[in-house]
Amino acid sequence: DIQMTQSPSTLSASVGDRVTISCRASQGISRWLAWYQQKPGKAPNLLIYKASSLQSGVPSRFSGSGSGTEFTLTISSLQPDDFATYYCLQSNTYSRTFGQGTKVEIK
Amino acid sequence: QLQLQESGPGLVKPSETLSLTCTVSGGPIISSSYYWGWIRQPPGKGLEWIGSINYSENTHYTSSLKSRVTISVDTSKNQFSLRLTSVTAADTAVYYCAGERKDGYNYLYFDYWGQGTPVTVSS
Numbered sequence: 001d002i003q004m005t006q007s008p009s010t011l012s013a014s015v016g017d018r019v020t021i022s023c024r025a026s027q028g029i030s031r032w033l034a035w036y037q038q039k040p041g042k043a044p045n046l047l048i049y050k051a052s053s054l055q056s057g058v059p060s061r062f063s064g065s066g067s068g069t070e071f072t073l074t075i076s077s078l079q080p081d082d083f084a085t086y087y088c089l090q091s092n093t094y095s096r097t098f099g100q101g102t103k104v105e106i107k
Numbered sequence: 108q109l110q111l112q113e114s115g116p117g118l119v120k121p122s123e124t125l126s127l128t129c130t131v132s133g134g135p136i137i138s139s140s141y142y143w144g145w146i147r148q149p150p151g152k153g154l155e156w157i158g159s160i161n162y163s164e165n166t167h168y169t170s171s172l173k174s175r176v177t178i179s180v181d182t183s184k185n186q187f188s189l190r191l192t193s194v195t196a197a198d199t200a201v202y203y204c205a206g207e208r209k210d211g212y213n214y215l216y217f218d219y220w221g222q223g224t225p226v227t228v229s230s
Contacts, residue, residue: 001170034216036154043203043220044154050214087154091207091215094167096144098154 002026004090006099012107019075021102023088028068034089035064035073037082038101044087048073078104109133111204111221119198119228125191129204129221136185137162142207142215143187145178147200148223155200159207159215160187194228201225 003026013019023033031051036044046055048064051071061076075082083106088099115127129143136143144159158168160178168176172191180187191198206219 032214036217038154043205043223044217045220046216046218049216049218050210055218089154089156089216093213095169096156096159096167096215098146098156101153 001095002029002090002092002097004088004097004099006088006102008102009100010103010105012105013078014107015078015080017078017107019078019082019104021073021086021088021104023066023071023073023099025069025071025090029090029092031067032091033064033066033071034091035062036087036089037084038087039084047086075104109206109219111206111219113202113204113221113224115224115226117225117227119194119226120230121195121228122193125189125194125198125226125228127189127202127204127224127226129187129189131185131187131206136180136187137182140209142167142209143178143180144205144207144217145189146203146205146217147198148203149197149200157189157191157202196228199226199228 005024033051035048038044052064085103110132112130119125142159142161145157158178160166175192177190201223203223204221205217207215208218
């Protein structure tokens with residue numbers, strides 16, 4: 001199975017900061033990676049798919065990059081609504097694997 | 108706009124079978140553009156993909172649960188279901204159903220989610 005290693009596990013930041021979250025795959029997955037935001041008690045919300053495509057309705061301060069084994073989610077200017085937990089998800093034909101999650105906390 | 112809703116018992120006894128159903132509305136479950144999946148989240152922990160199915164019953168399961176999981180689809184009711192046998196306390200989690208969009212490259216990603224249903228395994 002493909003393993004996904006997400007870092008950091010926790011991130012403390014202030015409103016207006018530029019934030020970067022990384023996800024590494026144990027083997028190449030082309031660009032088959034998505035990013036989700038989850039708030040307590042809620043279902044995950046799709047932000048980015050196919051590594052860098054912004055889901056409709058998602059603010060443009062969110063962006064994704066990468067291919068192969070290294071991927072990054074960037075929030076260009078952190079807003080109060082962005083304090084949440086973020087997960088990456090790899091999808092190949094027969095399996096999907098989530099990263100362990102990154103909790104973005106208020107500094 | 109798809110909507111998904113999980114239903115099923117919130118309490119299951121150890122060694123018994125967990126059964127959940129997801130009802131899809133706003134679009135047909137018979138779609139070449141979608142798979143339908145189950146994901147779970149134990150209390151205070153991360154997300155775990157359980158498995159996915161399409162309308163023609165092609166299924167994919169995570170290897171760690173494969174021996175205990177069955178996902179099925181009922182196209183007449185626009186529903187798909189999860190069965191997990193021989194449950195233990197480790198199966199206590201919020202269970203989500205989700206729609207998994209397939210693009211032209213056969214890339215899959217979950218874009219519609221149910222609200223989640225909590226299931227506790229306890230005697």
